[in-house]
Amino acid sequence: MTSTNYDPRVLKALHPVPGAPDNWKRFFTFNTDAKVIGIQYIALALFFLLVGGLLAMVMRGELITPPADLVDPTVYNGLYTMHGTVMLFLFLFPILNGFNNLLIPTMIGAPDMAFPKVNAAAFWIVPVFGVVLLASFFVPGGPASAGWWSYPPVSIQNPLGHFINGEFLWILAVALSGVSSIMGAVNFVTTIIRMRAPGMGFFRMPVFVWTAWAAQTLQLIGLPALTGGAIMLLFDLSFGTSFFRPEGGGDPVLYQHFFWFYSHPAVYVMVLPVFGIFSELITVYSRKPLFGYKFVALASFVITFLGLIVWVHHMFYSGTPQWMRNIFIVTTMLIAVPTGVKVFAWLGTLWGGKIRLTTPMLFVLGGLVNFILGGITGIMLGTAPVDIHVGNTYFVVAHFHYVIFNTIGFGIFAGIYHWFPKFTGRMYYEGLGKVHFLLTFIGATLNWLPLHWAGLYGMPRRVASYDPEFAIWNVVASIGAFMVGVAAIPFILNIVSSWARGAKAPPNPWNAIGLEWLLPSPPPAENFEDDVPTVISAPYGYGLGQPLVEDEEYYVRRALEA
C-alpha cells in the first residue's frame, strides 16, 4: 500500500526518526535520542528473551521424562541459573527501560530525557554485561550454578580455583546491570519531576508515568542493597573474606536479607509499569475514563512503600524467628490492598465499556486473569504455614511464572502491539497478533497451571530428575512450554514484516487520548520541540468530550500534516 504524497527524501528531512527504513544504522550507534534508545533496549531485550527462552526449552525438554537423560544434572544447574538471570537482568529490566524511554518523554511532552548522554551510556552497558554473562558458558567449570539468587555457601564454592569463574562473571554482570539501572532510574525520576508539559500537574499524569516513577523509586532504594551484598559476595568468593562464611564467623542468612531487600521489590519494579500499561490500554479499548484514577495513581506509591518491607517472606524457612515471620506475614497481606485497588479499578473501567478485542487488549485481558491467579497464590505463599510446606517446590515456580511471564510478559506484549504504530510508523498485522496471543495464552496456561499441582504434591524445584509420579504434570507443562516457544514465530514475523512493509500508521490509530498520540507516527526527534501543548484536563477523558490540551485541533492537524 503506497500513499501518493510519500517522498522518502522529504520524510527523512522532516523527521530523521526511528522507523524510517533507510536509517536503521542509527540503532547501532551511541545515539542520545530517547526514542532510538528505547527501541535499542526493546530489540536487545527481545534478543535475550530468545536466549533465555532457548534455555527454558532445553530445561522443559529435559523435564519431559523423569530421569536426567537430555542434559547432565550439573549442566541443568547452570541452565536454570542462567535462565533466571538472563530473563530478569537482560530481558525484563531492559525492555521496561525501553518502554520508559519511549513513553515517559512523549507522555509528559518532554523533548528528551533530562540526561541524554547518561541515558545512552546506561543502555550500552547492557550489551556489555550480556556478553560477560554469556561468556560464563565458556569458562572452565561452566556458568554460575547456584540459582538466580546465588545464595552462599553454594555460590562461594570455587572447586576449580580459577580466579575468573562462572560465579565471578555472574556477580560482575549483576553489578554492571545495577550501575546501568541506577543511571536509568536517576534519569527517569528527574525527567518526570522536572520536565512535564505546562499544566500537567501530578494528578494529570498518565498512570504509566506514575507507575514508572514508583518503580524507579524502588530501584533507587533497593538496588544499592543488592550491590552491597554482591560486593561482599565477590570478596568472599575471590578475596578470602568471610562475611557469609559460617566457618569464619560470617552469616549466610545476611546475604539473603541483602538479596531479597532488593529482589522482592524488583518484582514490583517489573510489575508496576505493567500495571501502567494495563491502565492505559483498558481505558483506550473500553472507551471509558479510568475508574478511580487518583487511587490507582497513589496505589503505585503505596506498593512502593509496602514492597520495601515484605522481603523476609522469601526467608520463612531460613531459620527466621517466629516474631519476624508474623510481622512479614502481615505486611505481605497488606500489599494485596493497593494491588486489589488497581484490579478493581480495571474491572470497574471494563464494566459497561465498549470493549474492542484487538491484540493488545487480548493480551491485557489474558494478563489480568493470570495476574489474579498469580496474586492469589502469592497470598498463599506469603503465609508462613503454607510457605514452609510448598517453599522450594514447583508451586513457587508456578506462582512466580504466573506473575513474571503470564502477567508481566503479557503486559509487555500488549504494550509492544499498542505502541508499535506510534514508534515505528507502521501498523502491525492483527491476524498474526491474534495467533501469537492464542498460542501464548494456551501454551502458558498448559505450562504453568499443572505445575501448581506438581508442587502441591511435593515436586522440588531445581532438580533435573524427579519421581515418575509427577510425570503427567511435566509432560503437559513441556507441551505448553513448546507452544510458548513456537509463539515467538508469529511474533517475530509480525514485528519484522510489518515494520518493513506494513501499512503506514496515522498519528492516532486507536483514537486514544494522551500527549503521545498528538505527535506524528513516528514522533520527530525532539517530540514537540518548543511548541509543547498545555494540558487542561485529567487523562483518560474518554466519552467526556473535553479536550486534553489547549488548541487540541491545532496539534492534531500538525501531527497529520507532518
Next chain:
Amino acid sequence: MTTTNPDLQLNHRPGHIKHDGHNLTGFIIFLCSESIIFLAFFSGFALLKITAPEWLPEGVEGLETRLPLINTVVLVSSSFVAYFAERYLHKENLWGFRALWLLTMAMGTYFVYGQYVEWSELPFSLSSGVFGGTFYLLTGFHGLHVITGILLMSLMLYRSFLPNNYAKGEMGVTAVSLFWHFVDVIWIILYILIYVWQRTT
C-alpha cells in the same frame, strides 16, 4: 508545518520545557540512592557484630582510636571550610574560593594519608574473620568516596580558571560540596560504629 490552518495558530501559545539545568536534582537523587549502599554495609556490620560468637580475631585487642580521632576532626572541619569556600564563590570572590577549596582538598588528602598510616600499622588483614573483612570493607569503601571527592574538587578548581565559567552559576561546586558533606556524615556514623562501639558482650 507552515500549511497549518492560520485560524488555529492565531491564538496559539506554544509551551516550553527546560532542556537542561536538571543536574542538581539528578545528583541529589543519586546521593540518596548511594546512601543506601552504606546503610546496607552499616546494618550488615551491626548484625554480624551482634551475632558473631568471636568478634575479634586472635591477638587483636581492639582498635587504636587516637589517630582516627584526629582524622575525624580534620575531615569534619574540612566540610566547614568547603562551606565557606562556596560562600566566597557566591560573593564572586574567586581567589577566596580557590584558597579555601584547596584547603579542603588538602584536609581531605591528609585524611586519606592518615587512613593509609593506620592501615599499614594494623595487625590484622582483610581475611581475618568478619572483623577484618568489615573493617577494611567499610573504611575502604568510604576511602574510595573521599578520593572521588578530592578528584571532583580538583576538577572544579581547574574549571574556576576557565574564563567566565562560574558567571552563570556554580552547579558543579554545589554538587561537589554536597558530596563532600555526604562523605563526612557517612564517616561520622562509621566512626561511631567502628571505633566508639568497640565493646562486645
